[in-house]
Amino acid sequence: MLTIGTCRLCGAGPLGLRRCGVCRRVVVLCDECDAAWPTADTGVRPTYSIEGDMPCPGCRASLVSDGSGWATRDEALEASWDIPMDGLREVPANDPAPPLRGN
Numbered sequence: 001m002l003t004i005g006t007c008r009l010c011g012a013g014p015l016g017l018r019r020c021g022v023c024r025r026v027v028v029l030c031d032e033c034d035a036a037w038p039t040a041d042t043g044v045r046p047t048y049s050i051e052g053d054m055p056c057p058g059c060r061a062s063l064v065s066d067g068s069g070w071a072t073r074d075e076a077l078e079a080s081w082d083i084p085m086d087g088l089r090e091v092p093a094n095d096p097a098p099p100l101r102g103n
């Protein structure tokens with residue numbers, strides 16, 4: 001996955017670029033503590049996972065539902081906010097998807 005840096009909340013997790021399967025927005029999601037932000041501005045209040053689900057900071061749909069996933073470099077380029085492409089790093093993902101219910 002592509003990361004823009006380290007989460008300042010948990011101090012350990014990489015801030016990954018996550019693509020919402022519903023609104024197609026690219027958001028920032030900590031791979032460790034699951035805090036999510038609508039842009040790279042992590043000074044604002046994050047969205048947290050609730051009961052194993054992760055609501056999209058843009059539309060509240062699940063960031064672990066079908067169609068969502070870690071954003072590619074192309075998707076990052078098309079994001080609605082200014083992603084610091086120079087600062088992007090590729091790191092192994094600790095996939096946040098919880099076990100799907102009814103599966």
Ligand SMILES: [Zn+2]
Nearest residue numbers: 007010030033
């Ligand atoms: Zn974190």
Ligand SMILES: [Zn+2]
Nearest residue numbers: 020023056059
């Ligand atoms: Zn969304």
